[in-house]
Amino acid sequence: MINGVNRFVPDGMPAFVSSDAFKNKKRKLIAKKQKQSKTVFLNTIDSTFDLFDIHDGQCLSFHHHLRNGDEVIQKVCEVIANRNIKDLHFAPSSIFPSYTNMVDLIMNQNITRIHTNYLNGKVSKVISEGYLKNPLIMNTHGGRARSIESGELKIDVAFLACPVVDKNGNGTGSFGPTACGTLGYAISDLKYATKVVLVTDTIVDNLDEFQFDGAYVDAVVVVDSIGNSEGIVSGTTRLTRDPIGLKIAKDCANAINALGLIHEKFSMQTGAGKISLAVVKYIRDIMLETKITGDFGSGGITSSYVEMLNEGLFKELYDVQCFDLEAVKSYHDNLNHRAMSASEYGNPYENNPICDNLTFVILGATEVDLDFNVNVTTDSLGNIIGGSGGHADIAHGAEVTIIISPLFKSRIPIIKEKVTTVTTPGSDVDLLVTERGIAVNPNRIDLKERLKNSGLPIFEIRELYDIAHQITGVPRKIELSDEIIGYVEYRDGTIIDCLYKVKS
Amino acid sequence: MKIGTAGSKESNDCFVTVRESDKTDIIIDSVVAAFFYDQIKTTVEETLKEMKIENVIVTIEDKGALDYTIKSRLISAIKRMK
Amino acid sequence: MFRSLLFVPGNNPSMLQNADIFAADAIIFDLEDSVDITEKDNARQLVKHYLDDAVNHPSFIVVRVNPVDTEWFASDIELIQTNKVDFILLPKADVDSLNVLEEKLNDLENKYQLNPIKVLALTETTKSIIEVYKIAKHCRVEGILLGAEDLASELEIDRTNQGSEISFARSRVIFASTACQIIPIDTPNTNIEDEQNLLEDCLIAKSMGMKAKTAIHPSQLEIINKIFSPSQKEINWAKGVLKEQEKNIGKGAFSYQGKMIDKPLITKANNILKKASQYNIKR
Known part of the structure; x- marks a missing residue:
């Protein structure tokens, strides 16, 4: 059968319907363990x-x-x-x-x-x-x-x-x-x-x-x-010098500011990638300049967030995993740097999970399609190279979900007609920020309206798709095999897409 | 044997080697071959034709270069061969 | 006409293919110092095909060729055949080298029926600073760029953050350019990690009369554009002056905010508003 993001799901498997369909079902809990012995x-x-x-x-x-x-x-x-x-x-x-x-x-x-x-x-x-x-089952953290x-x-x-x-x-x-x-x-x-x-x-x-x-x-x-x-602590704290990354980060921060998302009660989460780190820096600059302090930062926490907590720019950090030594130290020393479990972070059935309280999130993508569906699971040939982690959880929870990416990476355009694999449904993705322009999900007329006079380069996603193809040429379409080797599970346990075997 | 090289193996660039031979052959090793092999090959063939060059082995080690980059590296390599 | 000009190394495909997305008013594609002497042919070829075939280009294109007395100059200058080049930036410019360039440009323009090419002169020797007025008067020259690094090296002095060692050269360039109604352009700031220093450097240059500055990294453009654009305060003042002028038609001079306003200040006010509208600065 065909699921809610127009993907094939074999009969008998629970097919994805929509990102809020979980609300129609009740939370199911098995008994927590009772330990018998010492x-x-x-x-x-x-x-x-x-x-x-x-x-x-x-x-x-x-x-x-x-x-x-x-x-x-x-x-x-x-x-x-x-x-x-x-x-x-x-x-x-x-x-x-x-x-x-x-x-x-x-x-x-x-x-x-x-x-x-x-x-x-x-x-x-x-x-x-x-x-x-x-079959491999790939689910989200929540x-x-x-x-x-x-x-x-x-x-x-x-x-x-x-x-x-x-x-x-x-x-x-x-x-x-x-x-x-x-x-x-x-x-x-x-x-x-x-x-x-x-x-x-x-x-x-x-x-x-x-x-x-x-x-x-x-x-x-x-x-x-x-x-x-x-190997435990990774990630770089040094600001990238990559001019394309910086341009994307700057436009992203300016878009967030133009949308009015930086206010006294705001909260945010970003990935640990180089461009994300630069966005955090620019947001910090805006907060310092406007003297606005926010509510909390969450996620895998990096030293940039620790610095902002220490400067009083956030009241609290909610941390499911520390990305660097500064974060580990801060978690140890600072009571306002709080641990959260994966369930408290992104479980759809948790009572008020952190992800539902986020004002905005900034996420990466391997591919985005014309329906705003995002792939972070496979490359464009179908090879598994990652997975949702918390991507689909926070994309659903946040008020505004922003994807940042170069429009093409070593000649391969990021915008596809259809993504190779759907990780996060387009209904939960609001903005795509690239170095050549920003696309707003047509569902979010409110956001488009708020960006109208921002001076930022706003395009339809299809226009960005065409711009990329003019520059790189049109890439050959890749046919995947029809042999299923796994499933991508949405956070509610339904199948949002299948994973197919690639040639060795 | 005459040989010319140009370009680099940096991202968005390519390294081109042109060697004299008794026939023309184009060898493409590209990180984007799955998507752009045909387009790269056409660029190389058209450039050779424009320059009226025959009987060379062209090797392209490509890191995602755009067509005009491939073309310019190939022309430089050919000119350096002469 | 410019606030910011960004240098892009001519042999770098990653930078070329993105040159049009940065906030620079003009891009300088460099065939000179950022290109190794073994790669001059490669860079020239790449810039040529970029100009011929790339889908998107910056709004103003400058090419920095190699100096006229080098073996590369003659081939570099042929790039104007692409009909995409707005300006040639001539390094080590002085009156003699400008004349060589002028002759070459005349030949090529006639031969290929090209639009006239404008020239920016890079003054980076003591000799050129001394004869800068003659350079500014040259019919092709539309702007003078100060090259402080080469100058400091010739003078055997160190460059400092605060830059007092180049104030004489800056003033020479500013006076000569302004007298000839062309644009004085400031030397790039090479501390690409130090935003505060860039800001102060821009403020000093602007206060002396520089109208634009070159950048060697895209991250410098925001500050340069901000400083070399009319500020909100300047725009408000200019609007106030012109409003007051309407009330005082027929009077040679009038008072605004406690200061006497006459013709030169009205011209200044008009220039500020013209510049603000050119760069689409909100009022």
Whole structure:
């Protein structure tokens, strides 16, 4: 059948209808776990497999807060390979290029199912080429929390990397040799997985403040190291010198200002990309000049937001994951730098999630189409190169959703007639800002009206599409195969698009 | 054997090598080949024709250059070969 | 006619293909100092095909050729055949080199039936600063750009942020240009990371009489445009003066805001409003 964004969905699968269709259904909650026994402390990950009888066909989950520095998922994969456990279901919140051990497990069918929010590197390559036995499910950060709490994604054992754990099994990420800040993506796993294992390299007597409550923790494994700190914090704090990026950022900030979105109660979220960082800088300049302070900043938090919190430009930060060391330090030191769970961040069924309180969000795109649908999941050839993360969650929640991107990247125009893969529906996307002009979603007559006298270059999206083609030439249309290798789930669990096999 | 090169492997540029040969051959290695292979090939063929050049092996290592960039790099490489 | 002119290296395809999107009033495609001597042919070829074939171009196109006494000059100047070039920026300009250029331009314009090409003279030697009035009087020259870096190097002095070492040269360029009713253009600020310094530099140049400034990075354009545009205060003053003039028709002089206004100030007011409307500045 054809879903609400005109995409094919196989019969029998729940098809996406609209971005607010979730309101027609009630929240479903399974019981939170009741721990029977005391937290056990172990020295090897291997011993947890015997203790919890981890066997063929089970579901194991992980979080990605240690990003490219994570060694926990690598170590669990080694145990699986040694024991040759088959047909496992993996549910990491994201998959990074350093998670190389998963590749062999997929090829040997030790792992045959995967749920995740974002993936790139070698794992995404082998999945794109069709080596995962069952379809890959890519959901959003908020959608993952929803599917765990509802029992749709049932986790047998959660292996949660945790920088510091105390003798009661409480855990925090705010300090220690592998400090990564908040652990927001793992909270649903902690509360709803049948068994929870914290993996740490630092044990202390007693934590006064913790994000992981030991009441949910069945076992703690103490290893030499859970991660390499160089890979944990990424991102650059240096302002880009790229003139195209700066031009986009400037026009974006000016559009936001012209729309009247910078006011005493405003809140914002941006990605951690170079252009986003520049937008944050320009917004800060506007706030300093107009002496306007906002309500909160949220997201993956970077040092730019920390600086604005410290300057009093925001009252609070809501942080699901820290992107750099300044953010980790601020989360540790500053009470107004608050942790939020993935559910509090973007679960459509959460009572008043943070994403619904955002004035505006600034997001990237691999492709945007004439209906404003956005793809951040695959490239234009269909290779998986990312995923929603919180993209679809905050695009729906925010009052104004802005996509920023160069009009073409190394000759490939970003605006397509139809995106290769729909990640975020066009109904939730309001503005596209490129270096050659801004397009406003025709649904948002109000925004178009407010930008009319701004002096900014406003175009129809089709005009920008034509401008790009005049410059680059018309790219050849790519035909995808018809072999489905996965599904993109919207935050409510419906299928917004399918993922198709690419040639190796 | 006469040989000429021009351009760079920076983004939006291309590196062109032209070699004398007994037949004409065009080899395109482009980051955007899936989308623009034919267009790049046509640009190279038309430029060779305009300059009345035959019997060369043209290698284009392309990082997303626009047609006029490819054309100008190719002309420079040919002139440098002479 | 200009507030800002942005230098774009001629051999950089990424910059060329986006040259039309920046806020510069004119783009200077550079074949000289930003191009390595081994790449002169490559840059010239790229700029030529960009001018011939690119879909979008900036509203004013300047090409900085290599100096007349170099082996590249003769080929560089042929770029005017594209009929897209509005100005040639001549480096190391003095009266002799301008005459060489003039002769060459006459030949090419006749040969290819081209529109007359205008010239901006880059004065960057002590000799050219001394004879700057003769340069300004040259029939082709529509503007003089001060090149302070080469000048400082010839004088064996350091450039400073506050720039007092170039005030003599600035004033020479400003006086000569203004006397000949052409535009004096200020030297670029090379501290591309320091916005505060750029701002102060622009304010000094403007206060001395410079009418425009060159940029070497697009991020400098916003400040340059702002400083070299009439300010809101100036616009308000000019409108007030002209309004008052209407009430005082027939009088040679009248008083506005406690100051005597006569012909030169009325001309100034008209110029401010003309400039404001040219750059579409809201009043």
